[in-house]
Amino acid sequence: MSTDRTDCLFCRIVAGDVPATVVATTDRAVAFRDIDPRAPLHVLVVPREHHPDVVALAAADPALLADVVALGRQVAEAEAGGQFRLVFNTGPEAGQSVEHVHGHVLGGTRLGWSPG
Structure with missing residues (x-):
């Protein structure tokens, strides 16, 4: 997949063209604070390479998906004692607002279950 998507907000954040509060990086993924946090810890973890959703990423590069999950775990260990929820929304009806x-x-507090 292309890493040169000037129309994609997260590709622009990865490229450094849009500011974000980056908390961790690897050579394949970037973690940054959500601008509208829903928990004390709310960080987004994205691959540097553009894939539209988690299903596409899993099909194209399972190892990259594992890297994204590992970076999420690293952030949660550093900021929430390793207890966290990792959520991937797929499609606009599921709440995905950026197609990357x-x-x-999510962590830093007791998380309840809310499907909405």
Whole structure:
């Protein structure tokens, strides 16, 4: 997949063209704070390479998906004692607002269940 998507917000964040509060990086993924946090810890983890959603990423590069999950775990260990929820929304009806796969790392409080 292309890493040169000037129309994609997260590709622009990865490229450094749009500011974000980056908390961790690897050579294949970037973790940054969500601008509208839903928990004390709310970090988005994205691959540097553009994939539209988690299903596409899993099909194209399972090792990259594992890297994204590992970076999410690293952030959660550093900021939430390793207890966290990792959520991937797929499609607009599921809440995906940016068409670049991203995992929401949520933690830092007791998380209830809310499907909405």
